[in-house]
Amino acid sequence: xxxxxxxxxxxxxxxxxxxxxxxxxxxxxxxxxxxxxxxxxxxxxxxxxxxxxxxxxxxxxxxxxxxxxxxxxxxxxxxxxxxxxxxxxxxxxxxxxxxxxxxxxxxxxxxxxxxxxxxxxxxxxxxxxxxxxxxxxxxxxxxxxxxxxxxxxxxxxxxxxxxxxxxxxxxxxxxxxxxxxxxxxxxxxxxxxxxxxxxxxxxxxxxxxxxxxxxxxxxxxxxxxxxxxxxxxxxxxxxxxxxxxxxxxxxxxxxxxxxxxxxxxxxxxxxxxxxxxxxxxxxxx
Numbered sequence: 410x411x412x413x414x415x416x417x418x419x420x421x422x423x424x425x426x427x428x429x430x431x432x433x434x435x436x437x438x439x440x441x442x443x444x445x446x447x448x449x450x451x452x453x454x455x456x457x458x459x460x461x462x463x464x465x466x467x468x469x470x471x472x473x474x475x476x477x478x479x480x481x482x483x484x485x486x487x488x489x490x491x492x493x494x495x496x497x498x499x500x501x502x503x504x505x506x507x508x509x510x511x512x513x514x515x516x517x518x519x520x521x522x523x524x525x526x527x528x529x530x531x532x533x534x535x536x537x538x539x540x541x542x543x544x545x546x547x548x549x550x551x552x553x554x555x556x557x558x559x560x561x562x563x564x565x566x567x568x569x570x571x572x573x574x575x576x577x578x579x580x581x582x583x584x585x586x587x588x589x590x591x592x593x594x595x596x597x598x599x600x601x602x603x604x605x606x607x608x609x610x611x612x613x614x615x616x617x618x619x620x621x622x623x624x625x626x627x628x629x630x631x632x633x634x635x636x637x638x639x640x641x642x643x644x645x646x647x648x649x650x651x652x653x654x655x656x657x658x659x660x661x662x663x664x665x666x667x668x669x670x671x672x673x674x675x676x677x678x679x680x681x682x683x684x685x686x687x688x689x690x691x692x693x694x
Contacts, residue, residue, distance in 0.1 A: 418444070421525055425449070425533040433485065438529065443498070443513070443522040446477045449530060450485035450492040456534055458541045458690045460490040460683070461527055461557065464497055465548035465673075466508040466582075477501070480550065484676065489684045490543065493530050495523055497553065502589055508582050510575045511553040512590035512606070523553070524560040539563035543686055544622075547673040548572060555609040559618060566622035567686050569673045570633045573644070574608040576600070577636040610644040619656040620648065623686065625674065629667045 418437045419425065426434060428451035435448045464480040479494040498519050499509025513519045531542065542564040546554035551571020558566040572578050575586070576596055583596070591599050596607075605612040613620045624641060628634045641661065648657060664674070673679065 419529065421529060423529075425530070428491075430454075431486070433482075438522065438526040440522040440525040443517040443519050445498050445519055445522050445526060446479075446496040447526055448479050448482055448492075448494045450482070450494075452485075452489070452491045455490045455687075457536070458490040458543070458687055459527075459531060459534060459536060460488050460492045460687065461542060461544045461554070462492065462494045463511075463544075463546035463550035463553035463557075464494075464500075465546065465550040467500060469504050469507055484680060487680050489687050490690075491530075491534060493527065495526065495553075497549070499586070499590060506585055506589055508549045508578075508586075509590075510549045510572065510586065511556060512586050514590055515592050518606075520553075520556055520560070523557060527557060527561065540565070541690055543567060543683070543690055545683060546571065548671065549575065552609050555622070558620075558622060559609070559612050559616070562618045564621070565686060565690060567625075567683060568622065569625045569679065570627055570630060570671050571624065571637065573610050573637055573640045576607050577640065578632065608640065610640065613644070614647060614651065617656070619658070621656075621658040623660050623662060623682075625662045625664065625682065627666050627669060627671070627674075628663050629665045629669075630671045632671055 418439050420439045430451055430453035433448050433450040437444050437446055462481050464478045467478050477496040478500060479496055482494045485492045497509045497511055499512050500506050502514055511520055539561040540563045542561055544554035544557045544564060544566040547569040549572055551568030552575055554566045554568050558564050576583055587596055600607055626633050626638055
């Protein structure tokens with residue numbers, strides 16, 4: 410996947426350099442004092458739809474500084490959409506952070522900037538409807554995908570072994586994020602003050618916005634089946650009890666793989682599922 414030259418920093422109101430089919434543009438996007446890193450890959454054949462991917466956990470090496478991570482960017486040529494890959498800036502702070510859930514730092518919360526970046530690409534592609542956008546991620550990337558879905562009503566999300574509530578993930582990673590992204594506050598205090606920053610499903614109850622997507626979960630992974638699946642099931646039950654089900658288009662897909670555990674599904678299978686979801690977008694949903 411080749412890379413074209415581009416201005417290093419873009420912002421709302423700027424123009425994306427004229428995209429070239431089959432080439433990527435790597436850029437920083439600045440909004441509200443927060444800067445994120447992104448890669449846009451243009452597919453002329455599929456410029457009527459947008460795939461947005463987020464990264465999950467990364468493996469750190471002690472001798473390396475925190476770096477930008479664009480998981481699955483090498484898949485772009487196989488994805489039947491123009492693609493935007495957003496690097497979680499939470500990971501840029503310190504090498505001890507392996508997983509970030511888009512929590513940012515004590516001084517910068519990136520979700521609004523991420524949403525502005527998606528909207529920037531959407532406008533440059535002249536996509537008139539959010540229904541042409543698919544948000545994707547696994548693990549912590551799934552949390553970010555659902556967060557972005559809430560900001561683009563009518564869009565679609567696809568997640569694999571996602572943390573819908575990151576406070577229920579492994580304690581050492583939760584403690585690291587609390588120490589770096591939410592210093593001086595306890596997890597319970599954060600849950601009271603900003604519950605949606607922990608549980609991505611909370612705002613779908615509070616705001617009565619559409620919830621449209623697919624959740625693939627490995628029932629052989631205890632951290633997913635026992636910790637995250639109940640969060641989803643409780644949400645669905647509450648949503649059905651409190652709100653009209655017309656804005657609920659959601660499916661949970663189960664598979665059992667003891668070898669892979671929490672690790673995402675293989676590339677070939679994931680690409681098939683992604684492109685099937687994108688075909689739904691092309692036909693409207």
